[in-house]
Amino acid sequence: MRTATTIPLRAARIMLILGLLPAVLMACGSSGPHYKLTIGVSYPTANSPFWNAYTRFIDEAAHQLGVNVNAVSADESEQKQLSDVENLISQGIDGLIITPQSTSTAPTLLWTAAQAKIPVVVIDRYPGYAPGQNKNADYVAFLGPNDEKAGNGIAQALIAAGGSKFLALGGVPGNSTAEDRKAGLRSALTAAGDRLVQFANVGDSQENGLAATENMLQAHPAGTANAIWCFNDNLCQGAIKAAQNANREGEFVFGGMDLTPQAVAAIENGLYTVSFGGHWLEGGFGLAILYRKLNGQDPVEQVVKLDLLKVDKSNVAEFKARYVDHVPHYDLKTITQFHATITLN
DSSP: OOOOOOOOOSSOEEEEEOOOOOSSOOOTTOSSTTOOOEEEEEESOSSOHHHHHHHHHHHHHHHHHTOEEEEEEOTTOHHHHHHHHHHHHHTTOSEEEEOOSOTTTHHHHHHHHHHTTOOEEEESSOOSSOTTSOGGGOOSEEEEEOHHHHHHHHHHHHHHTTOOEEEEEEOOTTSHHHHHHHHHHHHHHHHHTOEEEEEEEOOSSHHHHHHHHHHHHHHSOTTSOOEEEESSHHHHHHHHHHHHHTTOGGGOEEEEESOOHHHHHHHHTTSOOEEEEOGGGHHHHHHHHHHHHHTTOOOSOSEEEEOOEEEETTTHHHHIIIIISSOOOOOTTTOSEEEEEOOOO
């Protein structure tokens, strides 16, 4: 990994203030300075390039901070996630990082951890309330993307590329990421006077995107829509495949979120208009926050929503060189103010 540099940002800026870290730290409740913390991680699915990148960066952060990590996929199941969290706690973890499968189940997950006096950092999907607002199911901090701004930005980019009649593939209904990105889509279309032909919540896998788009293409013949907005890149990869199978890919501009390797390649090839992302780093940042909390330091900011990077044909080569071919390195153990920045001029 290369040494991190701070580069001025034009397209997006992600800032996280982590606070000061003493040179010598002792884990709270540990038996001594050589005690190694164990952190549980509950995340939505392993069947996703985005979440795979997320767990890889958590592993990098764990290596830097000298902690053990036990990461478990919920397989997109609310019930499995609750069982996973109970199992992680029973195994004797010191802290927990959770991405709730849905907003409705988040309080139960946090209550379960609170009963065991396990501190929690919530990542990516907002649990519906800020730290300190529910004393029975409290948590340390939330760190995730500004999903409404990203959903709006995807739509704006598609409008700029000629889209005016939208088909839209939403995520899993009921979680904050899906609802906020949908709100961003609607606000962009309202402001531009463009039309939403059909919206459907379909999930977040490529298979879901393929099946949903096949149905939409049957319902909406040529000329009735010219843009496909997607909750994430997985859905859009399925949408592109469905349009190709129907020999209709030339009718649409496509946009989504996560900056997966497949999306980057599709942008390079001209099949994909835009993707927003960079937030796979949030898990490692969240681990740094939790590490400090376990060592007696409260976060400077308890709710952080990250502005994401926009990548299209004009800057995909620079993004790939800086963030794909050379994974950026952050010194998570000693850094006092964190900037994940990138310029794509």
